[in-house]
Amino acid sequence: MSGEGIARTAVIVSVRKLGEMVDPDRPGETRQLAEGLGLDVLESKTYVQRTPQRFLLGKGQVEELHELLQALRADLVIFDSELTPLQYRHMIDHLETSVMDRARLILETFASQAHTAEAKKRVEIAERLFELTQLRAMNAGYDQQAGYIGMRGPGETLFQKRRRAKRSEIHDLREEVKQVDTRYAVKAHTRQESAIVKIAVVGYTNAGKSTLINLMAGSELRAEDRLFATLDTAARPAHFGRQSTVLIDTVGFIRDLPESLMDSFRSTLMEAHDADLLLHVVDAGVRDLPERIHIVDTVLARIGCADIPRVLLFNKIDTVEQARREEILRIRTGFMISATTLEGIDRLKDHIAEVLLRRVARGRYVIPFIEPEARSDVYAGAVVLNERLTARSWIIDAAGTAPGVRLPQRFLRKD
Numbered sequence: 100m101s102g103e104g105i106a107r108t109a110v111i112v113s114v115r116k117l118g119e120m121v122d123p124d125r126p127g128e129t130r131q132l133a134e135g136l137g138l139d140v141l142e143s144k145t146y147v148q149r150t151p152q153r154f155l156l157g158k159g160q161v162e163e164l165h166e167l168l169q170a171l172r173a174d175l176v177i178f179d180s181e182l183t184p185l186q187y188r189h190m191i192d193h194l195e196t197s198v199m200d201r202a203r204l205i206l207e208t209f210a211s212q213a214h215t216a217e218a219k220k221r222v223e224i225a226e227r228l229f230e231l232t233q234l235r236a237m238n239a240g241y242d243q244q245a246g247y248i249g250m251r252g253p254g255e256t257l258f259q260k261r262r263r264a265k266r267s268e269i270h271d272l273r274e275e276v277k278q279v280d281t282r283y284a285v286k287a288h289t290r291q292e293s294a295i296v297k298i299a300v301v302g303y304t305n306a307g308k309s310t311l312i313n314l315m316a317g318s319e320l321r322a323e324d325r326l327f328a329t330l331d332t333a334a335r336p337a338h339f340g341r342q343s344t345v346l347i348d349t350v351g352f353i354r355d356l357p358e359s360l361m362d363s364f365r366s367t368l369m370e371a372h373d374a375d376l377l378l379h380v381v382d383a384g385v386r387d388l389p390e391r392i393h394i395v396d397t398v399l400a401r402i403g404c405a406d407i408p409r410v411l412l413f414n415k416i417d418t419v420e421q422a423r424r425e426e427i428l429r430i431r432t433g434f435m436i437s438a439t440t441l442e443g444i445d446r447l448k449d450h451i452a453e454v455l456l457r458r459v460a461r462g463r464y465v466i467p468f469i470e471p472e473a474r475s476d477v478y479a480g481a482v483v484l485n486e487r488l489t490a491r492s493w494i495i496d497a498a499g500t501a502p503g504v505r506l507p508q509r510f511l512r513k514d
Contacts, residue, residue, distance in 0.1 A: 106174035106197055109133055110167065111143045113179040114155055124387045125354070129179045132204050136211055141171045154189040155182065161193050168196050177204055181355065202229070202357040209360060225360045296344040296455055298337075299374035301399065303391040304351030306380040307414040310438045312337075312346045315448065340452030341482050347374065352395050361398075372402050376454060377409035381433075384418045389430055408454060412436055412447065456482070456498055464495045464510045473507035480506050 111129055130140050144167065146160050155178070156164065168176060175197045182190070182200040190198045199207070206222070206229055213219040300308045316335035333348040347370050361368075371377060377399070381392060392411070399405065411433030416424065417440045424435060434450065436443035461484070466473045474493050477483065481497040488494070 107137070107139060108141050108171070108173050109138045109175040109177050110141055110164075110171060110173045111177045111179055112164065113143070113145045115145065115147060116151075117147055117149050124385055126179065128353075129177065129201065129204070132208050133177055136204075136207055138175065141173055142167070153185075155180075155186045156190075161190075165194050168194060175199060177201075201355055205353065205355070205357055206360065225357065229357060296342060296376070297347060297374045298344050298376045298378060298451070299347045299349055299371040300378045300380060301349050301371050301395060302351060302380035303382065303385075303395055304353050306351065306382045307438055308351065308380050309348055311378075311380060311412070311414065311436075312348050314438050314441075314444065316346050339448055339455060341484065342452055342455045343482075344455070347371075352398050354390070354394050356398075368398070368402050371399060371404050371407075374404075374407060376451070377404065377407050378412055378451075379409050380412045380414050383413040383416045383423070383427060383435065388427065392431065410434065410447075410450065410454070414438060416442060461496070461498045463512045464493075464497060464507065465512055466493045466495065466507065466510045467491055468493070470507070470510070473510055476507050 111126070111133065113126060113129075126143055130143065133140050144164065146156060148157075154161070164176070167173075173196060176190070176194060176199070178190075178198070178200045180200060181202045182198075187198060187200070206225060209218075209225065210222045213222045300312055302308050312333075312335055316337040334345045335348075337344050337346045349370055350368065379392070379395060381388060385391060399407075411431055413427055413433050413435045415437060416435040417437040419427075427433075427435070434443055434447050436447055438444070464473075464477055466477070468491060474495070477495050477497050483495055483497050485496040486493060
């Protein structure tokens with residue numbers, strides 16, 4: 100992060116109504132997002148409003164904030180809420196410093212974490228969608244700010260592109276989304292046609308999804324203790340009992356996720372829609388645990404996952420005390436696990452194996468020795484529970500694992 104005019108220091112501002120309950124973890128989450136971008140947060144300031152303000156803050160509050168920013172020599176002020184274009188314009192004009200709202204902060208975080216061409220393309224799409232909603236603010240001098248954080252990638256071009264956000268750009272954008280999503284649709288269709296069970300690992304950002312997949316699949320997905328460390332969908336093979344599965348890592352959720360990001364990452368989120376089972380991972384140590392569960396459940400419902408069986412996992416249980424464990428059990432039923440100490444992992448694997456076997460149709464195949472290809476089809480398209488030999492045939496007890504799998508039905512015995 101170098102270069103003249105690049106923001107390095109910030110002040111975070113929260114605005115709430117008089118008597119409004121504030122989520123205790125929200126300010127810390129906003130600070131974590133800012134620090135993840137390399138910003139030094141100098142101070143967090145909260146303003147309480149007795150009556151709604153057109154420009155979010157009253158005249159006296161804006162003057163007070165301006166003086167604070169000047170005294171601290173802050174490069175940037177981050178509002179822990181989403182600003183309207185009119186509010187953006189007002190704050191830029193009166194605070195004389197760079198301004199960012201929560202939606203923009205999340206977009207910047209996604210851009211800083213986009214390491215692959217696929218992720219960068221999706222963030223660029225989200226940036227441009229966001230830009231189209233902020234034209235009024237940008238036309239009002241939004242580009243006269245010193246600049247944001249100087250991140251690499253598509254975020255740097257937001258203001259440069261503002262005059263070219265015409266009807267033709269909207270058309271081009273839709274075509275880009277279509278091209279990206281087509282590749283994901285082909286992958287999803289291929290997995291849907293296979294016999295391998297699909298397990299999507301979902302949850303709030305930084306809950307430990309990638310670490311859990313690495314543990315259960317013996318893989319090496321990139322896992323970091325930071326928000327949105329994973330932006331690319333990844334699939335890893337894993338076995339639970341006799342069942343072959345694919346564990347699918349997904350983009351983490353967060354409160355107030357910008358709609359432009361929802362749109363551009365929709366096809367990756369749809370990986371959960373095509374799953375046979377969802378593993379919902381929650382950080383057991385967060386104070387707003389019920390809200391985070393609700394946020395994830397809401398997004399899953401929006402993409403049509405409400406009816407998919409799911410297992411709730413309270414991860415990082417090694418970081419909490421016994422009283423917290425008892426509190427969690429009163430909130431929701433789920434598995435307490437630790438991907439670090441391995442607590443509860445074996446019990447979880449056994450449970451997943453049981454759940455998967457309960458969901459599949461079982462059958463007995465009597466296959467003559469002269470039909471070895473039929474036996475191979477059973478092994479390829481089903482979970483073999485037991486096999487024994489007679490004088491002339493194989494007798495195989497198996498469980499089919501996907502609709503439409505090519506199994507030798509002529510050898511199936513229903514009795």
